[in-house]
Amino acid sequence: MQRTSFLNGYDAGITLLQTGREQNWTRGEYLAAVDRVKTGPSLSSVATRAIKSTLEANPRLDERPRSLRNVVEHMVESFTQRRDALRQIQAGHSCSRNG
Numbered sequence: 001m002q003r004t005s006f007l008n009g010y011d012a013g014i015t016l017l018q019t020g021r022e023q024n025w026t027r028g029e030y031l032a033a034v035d036r037v038k039t040g041p042s043l044s045s046v047a048t049r050a051i052k053s054t055l056e057a058n059p060r061l062d063e064r065p066r067s068l069r070n071v072v073e074h075m076v077e078s079f080t081q082r083r084d085a086l087r088q089i090q091a092g093h094s095c096s097r098n099g
Contacts, residue, residue, distance in 0.1 A: 006046065007090070010083035012037065013047030017076050027061040027068055051075060 016037065020030050034052050054071060055061065061068040 004090075007083055007086050009045075009047045010079045010086070013051060014076055014079050014083070017051070017072050017079070021069065021072050021076075024065075027055050027059070030072075031055055047079060050079075 016033055017030075019025075020033065023029075025033070031052065034048055034055075037048075054075065058067075058071065061071060
């Protein structure tokens with residue numbers, strides 16, 4: 001189901017961003033990581049495009065580590081909210097089918 005694919009993609013995007021945050025990646029390292037996983041099934045095209053386009057649009061983030069960290073935090077929060085909303089929708093559909 002498409003929702004499951006999006007859920008998995010958001011989970012993978014969150015994991016990628018959190019890993020980078022923990023390892024103090026540069027903008028270039030985030031982009032390289034996205035390029036490595038974007039062809040696999042674990043990262044949805046929505047998450048891939050969001051991470052890649054945000055970081056490519058802001059080349060000066062390498063000069064501003066604090067700003068990069070803030071951008072990453074914002075993406076993690078955004079992906080988490082979207083994933084959680086999808087889970088609620090999915091749970092609601094499951095309940096309505098069972099009830």
